[in-house]
Amino acid sequence: MIIKGRAWKFGNNISTDHIIPGKYKFKTLDFRELAQHAMEGIDSEFSRRVQPGDIIVAGRNFGCGSSREQAPLVLKHAGVGAVVARSFARIFFRNSINVGLPVVICPEAYEAVEQGDLLEVNLAEGMLKNLSKGTVFNFKPLPDFLLKILLDGGLVEHYKMHGKFIWE
Amino acid sequence: MPQTLAEKILSMKIKRDVSPGEIVVVEVDAAMAHDGTAPLMIQSFKAMGMTKVWDPSRAVFVIDHIAPSSNEGTSALHKMMREFALQHGLNFFDVGEGICHQLLPEKGFVYPGGVVLGADSHTCTHGAFAAFSTGIGSTEMAAVFGSGKLWLRVPESLKVTVTGALKSYVTAKDVVLHVIGEVGADGATYMAVEYSGDTVKEMSIDSRMTLCNMAVEMGAKTGLIASDEKTRLFLEGRCQAPCKTIEPDSSAYYTDELIVEADKLEPMVSCPHEVDNVKAVAEVEGTPVDQVFIGSCTNGRLEDLRMAAQMLKGKKVKCRTIVMPASREVYLKALREGLIEIFLEAGCAVGVPGCGPCVGGHHGVPAPGEVVVATTNRNFKGRMGCAEAFIYLASPIVAAHAAIQGKIVHPKEVS
Numbered sequence: 330m331i332i333k334g335r336a337w338k339f340g341n342n343i344s345t346d347h348i349i350p351g352k353y354k355f356k357t358l359d360f361r362e363l364a365q366h367a368m369e370g371i372d373s374e375f376s377r378r379v380q381p382g383d384i385i386v387a388g389r390n391f392g393c394g395s396s397r398e399q400a401p402l403v404l405k406h407a408g409v410g411a412v413v414a415r416s417f418a419r420i421f422f423r424n425s426i427n428v429g430l431p432v433v434i435c436p437e438a439y440e441a442v443e444q445g446d447l448l449e450v451n452l453a454e455g456m457l458k459n460l461s462k463g464t465v466f467n468f469k470p471l472p473d474f475l476l477k478i479l480l481d482g483g484l485v486e487h488y489k490m491h492g493k494f495i496w497e
Numbered sequence: 498m499p500q501t502l503a504e505k506i507l508s509m510k511i512k513r514d515v516s517p518g519e520i521v522v523v524e525v526d527a528a529m530a531h532d533g534t535a536p537l538m539i540q541s542f543k544a545m546g547m548t549k550v551w552d553p554s555r556a557v558f559v560i561d562h563i564a565p566s567s568n569e570g571t572s573a574l575h576k577m578m579r580e581f582a583l584q585h586g587l588n589f590f591d592v593g594e595g596i597c598h599q600l601l602p603e604k605g606f607v608y609p610g611g612v613v614l615g616a617d618s619h620t621c622t623h624g625a626f627a628a629f630s631t632g633i634g635s636t637e638m639a640a641v642f643g644s645g646k647l648w649l650r651v652p653e654s655l656k657v658t659v660t661g662a663l664k665s666y667v668t669a670k671d672v673v674l675h676v677i678g679e680v681g682a683d684g685a686t687y688m689a690v691e692y693s694g695d696t697v698k699e700m701s702i703d704s705r706m707t708l709c710n711m712a713v714e715m716g717a718k719t720g721l722i723a724s725d726e727k728t729r730l731f732l733e734g735r736c737q738a739p740c741k742t743i744e745p746d747s748s749a750y751y752t753d754e755l756i757v758e759a760d761k762l763e764p765m766v767s768c769p770h771e772v773d774n775v776k777a778v779a780e781v782e783g784t785p786v787d788q789v790f791i792g793s794c795t796n797g798r799l800e801d802l803r804m805a806a807q808m809l810k811g812k813k814v815k816c817r818t819i820v821m822p823a824s825r826e827v828y829l830k831a832l833r834e835g836l837i838e839i840f841l842e843a844g845c846a847v848g849v850p851g852c853g854p855c856v857g858g859h860h861g862v863p864a865p866g867e868v869v870v871a872t873t874n875r876n877f878k879g880r881m882g883c884a885e886a887f888i889y890l891a892s893p894i895v896a897a898h899a900a901i902q903g904k905i906v907h908p909k910e911v912s
């Protein structure tokens with residue numbers, strides 16, 4: 330799977346409260362509505378300006394805080410193609426795979442990407458290209474079974490396709 | 498191979514020795530979702546085409562995050578939970594029963610050696626009973642509800658040894674805030690934080706739960722404490738499963754170790770807007786406070802209410818102060834001990850057991866520019882429902898002092 334889009338840069342410790350404030354998530358399961366508040370805690374313009382396929386590039390501990398799966402889901406519904414970070418909080422990381430939002434751990438990329446750069450991510454090969462700067466970075470691809478869940482489109486789709494979970 | 502507590506519990510569970518980094522598939526002993534995560538779980542469960550919960554006696558739903566509901570949308574989601582719980586015969590705790598992490602041990606779902614998964618990040622709290630417990634998302638919880646199993650990565654462990662006696666106004670909360678300040682908000686990502694040492698042995702179950710509760714604030718998968726006689730006494734009469742003593746091996750390998758000299762600790766606060774922005778109370782002395790919240794799965798237990806009541810007895814609060822017991826059981830005990838009376842006479846608002854203002858859904862959302870001292874576990878911007886408020890995390894003692902003084906003050910100076 331290859332994802333191509335513009336970079337949106339964020340710093341360290343972006344929490345799930347930044348990604349989707351708790352006050353919204355209790356009220357609805359309508360993700361078209363929730364997606365309008367994506368990243369609202371840090372950038373109120375984000376959900377209006379993000380384009381399909383755009384890539385979030387963040388620092389350490391992206392997605393820390395609550396276990397809300399609404400966080401990767403609102404990013405996905407807002408059109409985010411992938412999140413590249415120095416590191417992720419563990420529940421966000423698991424949730425992203427389970428909802429089919431590509432996540433990439435690539436510490437080197439952070440400094441080498443500027444807001445708006447055009448990026449291309451190859452998940453299976455573990456390669457991130459900064460097309461605007463002409464630089465290339467390698468990252469460790471996900472373990473096979475996680476990559477499979479992700480490429481199937483998340484855990485629900487995965488289960489529907491195979492009738493069981495890959496770890497069963 | 499000598500084993501850490503995490504390795505030992507998971508090895509016992511799958512009946513072979515495991516090592517860190519390995520992926521194991523475990524059978525789950527208890528699974529929980531609450532009103533913030535269950536609706537999405539139900540949706541995924543149905544979308545997968547599942548029709549049966551693997552073992553309803555081990556499955557728990559709790560309505561605690563927005564309880565009672567504050568709006569129609571939330572009420573509809575609560576209704577969806579009630580219907581699902583009834584249809585599948587789940588253990589169901591409705592509005593007013595309390596916070597999920599308090600209820601699971603109180604109601605006997607947690608025991609040493611058990612694997613507890615919750616669709617909530619503070620599920621790590623149950624490590625206080627030597628259970629392997631961690632938070633997962635809604636769709637994974639749907640998989641657990643359907644199959645009773647999940648994959649887990651065996652974590653590396655960080656050993657935190659706490660030794661010496663705490664000063665009278667220093668609590669488990671100050672210990673864990675200190676540790677978070679040292680380790681950082683992502684310093685223990687994916688690890689188990691294992692607490693040991695004579696101070697931890699001396700601590701009550703309530704205090705141990707406070708320590709484990711905030712493990713996720715260091716990025717950890719779980720917090721863990723060996724089980725002992727105190728664990729057994731707490732679980733007696735609550736839980737059918739035997740209360741085993743589970744301890745780590747003395748020569749187990751830890752990725753990192755931290756030693757905390759308890760007698761040197763001072764009251765701490767975690768300052769806005771990062772949980773690892775930890776300072777001694779003395780450094781922020783005098784900060785004016787608009788609202789105090791005493792409660793949550795971190796510090797809403799009987800011991801916490803006792804500490805707060807001791808401070809508030811015979812005094813009047815200078816700023817609005819909300820107290821929420823962590824569960825109905827805690828509330829009843831506090832009522833019978835006269836603590837609730839003390840809170841009311843001091844001018845506090847005492848609320849329904851539940852998460853309350855902690856998560857910003859209702860019940861005490863601050864105004865822009867306001868300062869809150871809360872005994873909770875997170876102070877991210879917007880956490881309590883207002884992105885322009887400033888949240889300081891503190892112990893019930895420091896919070897109660899702030900309420901009396903209308904500002905942050907070192908407890909020594911007023912006690």
Ligand code: SF4
Nearest residue numbers: 619793794852855856
């Ligand atoms: S009290 Fe706060 S931290 Fe604890 S479960 Fe409720 S919302 Fe989460």
